[in-house]
Amino acid sequence: MTTESTHLSVVNAPRPYESYVYAYPHKTAYRPLxxxxxxxxxxxxxxxxxxxLYLHIPFCExxxxxxxxxxxxxxxxxxxxxxxxxxxxxxxxxxDALHANGAAGGGVRxxxxxxxxxxxxxxxxxxxxxxxxxxxxxxxxxxxxxxLSVETSPSTATADRLSxxxxxxxxxxxxxxxxxxxxxxxxxxxxxxxxxxxAALGRIRDAGVPVLNIDLIYGIDGQTPESWRYSxxxxxxxxxxxxxxxxxxxxxxxxxxxxxxxxxxEWDAQRLDLYRRGRDHLLxxxxxxxxxxxFRLPGAPHEGADDYxxxxxxxxxxxxxxxxxxxxxxxxxxxxxxxxxxxxxxxxYTTTTTEDFxxxxxxxxxxxxxxxxxxxxxxxxxxxxMAREAYRARFGTxxxxxxxxxxxxxxxxGWLDTGAGPDLLRLSPxxxxxxxxxxxxxxxxxxxxxxxxxxxx
Numbered sequence: 001m002t003t004e005s006t007h008l009s010v011v012n013a014p015r016p017y018e019s020y021v022y023a024y025p026h027k028t029a030y031r032p033l034x035x036x037x038x039x040x041x042x043x044x045x046x047x048x049x050x051x052x053l054y055l056h057i058p059f060c061e062x063x064x065x066x067x068x069x070x071x072x073x074x075x076x077x078x079x080x081x082x083x084x085x086x087x088x089x090x091x092x093x094x095x096d097a098l099h100a101n102g103a104a105g106g107g108v109r110x111x112x113x114x115x116x117x118x119x120x121x122x123x124x125x126x127x128x129x130x131x132x133x134x135x136x137x138x139x140x141x142x143x144x145x146x147x148l149s150v151e152t153s154p155s156t157a158t159a160d161r162l163s164x165x166x167x168x169x170x171x172x173x174x175x176x177x178x179x180x181x182x183x184x185x186x187x188x189x190x191x192x193x194x195x196x197x198x199a200a201l202g203r204i205r206d207a208g209v210p211v212l213n214i215d216l217i218y219g220i221d222g223q224t225p226e227s228w229r230y231s232x233x234x235x236x237x238x239x240x241x242x243x244x245x246x247x248x249x250x251x252x253x254x255x256x257x258x259x260x261x262x263x264x265x266e267w268d269a270q271r272l273d274l275y276r277r278g279r280d281h282l283l284x285x286x287x288x289x290x291x292x293x294x295f296r297l298p299g300a301p302h303e304g305a306d307d308y309x310x311x312x313x314x315x316x317x318x319x320x321x322x323x324x325x326x327x328x329x330x331x332x333x334x335x336x337x338x339x340x341x342x343x344x345x346x347x348x349y350t351t352t353t354t355e356d357f358x359x360x361x362x363x364x365x366x367x368x369x370x371x372x373x374x375x376x377x378x379x380x381x382x383x384x385x386m387a388r389e390a391y392r393a394r395f396g397t398x399x400x401x402x403x404x405x406x407x408x409x410x411x412x413x414g415w416l417d418t419g420a421g422p423d424l425l426r427l428s429p430x431x432x433x434x435x436x437x438x439x440x441x442x443x444x445x446x447x448x449x450x451x452x453x454x455x456x457x
Contacts, residue, residue: 014413014437015264016272017247021381021439023323024374025364027335029450036359037329039097046326047314048098050111053141055087055131056319057115058346059122061155062190070321070335071118072342080123082350084130090318091138093357098316110141110316114149118321121156125164132168139316144169147303151176154192157200162207171303172211173204174244179220179227180234187221188248194234201238211241211303218274219248219267228274232281241300244293245278247271247436275433289383292435320349324360327371331363337456368395370444372402377442381435385417385426399425406442 058071059080075083098108113135123131135141149172150165157175165173177197179185185192204212214235218228235243248271279289287295315325323332333349336342366374372395379386391399400407407425410416415431415438417424431438443451 014434014441016268016434017249017436018440020247020249020436021377024377024439024443025330025366025370025447026451027323027332028454028456029447030330030332030335030362030364031450032334033331033360033363036361039094039358039360040100042326042329042331042360043098044101048108050109050314052315053110053113053135053139054315054317054319054322055113055115055120055135056317056322057117057120057123057131058083058319058321058342059117060119061122061153069118070337070342070345072339072346075122079346079350080127083346084123084127084134086350086352087131087318088134088138089352089354090357091134093354094316094318095139097358108140110139110146112147112149113141113143116149116151118151119153119156120150121152121158121161121165123161125158125160128161128164129168132164134318139318147171149174149303152200152204154197154200157203159203159206162203162209166207166209170209171301172213172242173207173209174213174215174242175200175204176215177201177231177235178215178217178246179223180231181223181227184220184223184227184231187223188217205238210301212238213242213244214238214240215244215246216278217246217248218278219271223270223274225274225277228277229281232278236282236285239297241297241303243282243287243295245275245282245295246293247275272433279429279433289432291382292432320346327366329360329363329365331360334362364447364450370447371395372397373442373444376403377439380425380427381439383427383432385420385424388423388425391425403442409441410438 056070059075060071060073062073115131120131121128132143136143146169148168148170150170151174152161153176157173162173178188178190180194180197182192182194201212201214216231216235275292279295282295283289286298288298290296313325313327315323317324317332320333321335323330334345336345375391375394376386376399379391386399388398391397395402407416410431411418413431413434415427415434417426417428417431420426427435427438
């Protein structure tokens with residue numbers, strides 16, 4: 001029997017908000033790759049007929065208080081031009097690597113695309129045209145024939161930018177509103193006027209992009225059940241195809257990370273209460289729950305990556321904050337959260353040569369044990385659950401064999417749906433509510449140790 005169990009961080013009364021597991025292993029488990037492997041070698045044996053393409057734009061007009069993304073405020077001295085020049089060089093190197101040794105199982109083809117950040121619509125309309133050209137002319141992605149998701153913000157969702165994106169094939173626009181209550185937006189260090197938010201939503205609808213996603217946050221200082229419902233109803237007035245409900249985190253090196261909450265226990269209780277209220281409110285209005293965070297209208301087209309989809313193998317990431325995934329190695333560039341370090345890394349990226357872009361710099365190998373964990377994580381954290389037979393077909397074992405302690409513990413906590421049937425491993429509603437405790441509990445000891453020893457910059 002193969003056993004991949006590990007000591008759990010959860011206890012009898014686990015904290016519900018340990019960490020959002022949007023990718024595994026996390027970047028803080030990555031390390032410099034001493035051999036700097038050539039991308040042509042890394043991708044030589046990989047299937048390349050259904051790749052995902054992600055282009056990262058690390059610029060924002062303002063940094064929100066909760067944000068720990070790889071992004072900087074503003075772009076002086078034609079920095080966006082220099083960044084796009086570098087992105088073009090990287091795309092050239094990566095495309096050459098993908099085609100260097102032929103393609104296993106078929107030709108090179110992209111099945112999905114996404115522009116993220118930062119805020120991609122920080123770029124001007126003309127710069128967005130160039131970004132699309134890099135994806136199409138350099139990488140060979142047909143943006144008009146695949147799902148293309150783009151992130152935006154109220155202040156940058158201008159008519160000219162949206163026109164470019166709609167014309168070039170965007171099928172999903174995701175806008176971070178966070179709260180329709182101006183006082184709450186200020187408390188989250190995201191100053192905005194509701195009138196500007198509503199105007200941006202109107203422009204997105206006018207652009208005719210099939211899927212509108214609105215992000216909201218719960219757990220903001222001063223937020224009440226009444227104000228939370230007010231934001232939910234304000235969002236629902238636009239009948240968005242998707243809604244994401246995010247718990248607020250106060251992460252290190254972010255503005256909110258410097259604020260201490262009077263009681264972490266009380267804050268956990270507040271967030272969990274607001275989550276349940278928000279979930280029930282959306283379910284009562286006809287939305288389906290896809291994951292702890294994601295809710296979708298029935299029948300809405302799947303025109304973008306589902307929650308946790310950035311864990312999928314076959315990912316090509318372009319840009320200084322993007323990850324790429326082969327079956328055996330996840331790789332990227334160096335990671336930072338602090339503003340000074342991010343600026344330094346962006347400047348270094350803009351001077352990187354095509355030759356240097358042809359090698360992987362920072363990453364982490366993914367062995368069979370970690371592959372099992374990723375499969376379980378990306379499946380179990382979805383509301384639909386995981387087919388045990390699909391797991392057995394891939395790995396030759398059952399999840400209960402590989403993770404006996406974890407799954408027993410989850411069952412004891414009431415996090416597993418006991419009525420899901422013999423072939424389905426699925427979370428209960430309470431398990432979904434505790435996704436941010438359950439996910440980290442599945443991290444391997446090696447990944448936990450690497451994350452713990454990482455010095456956040």
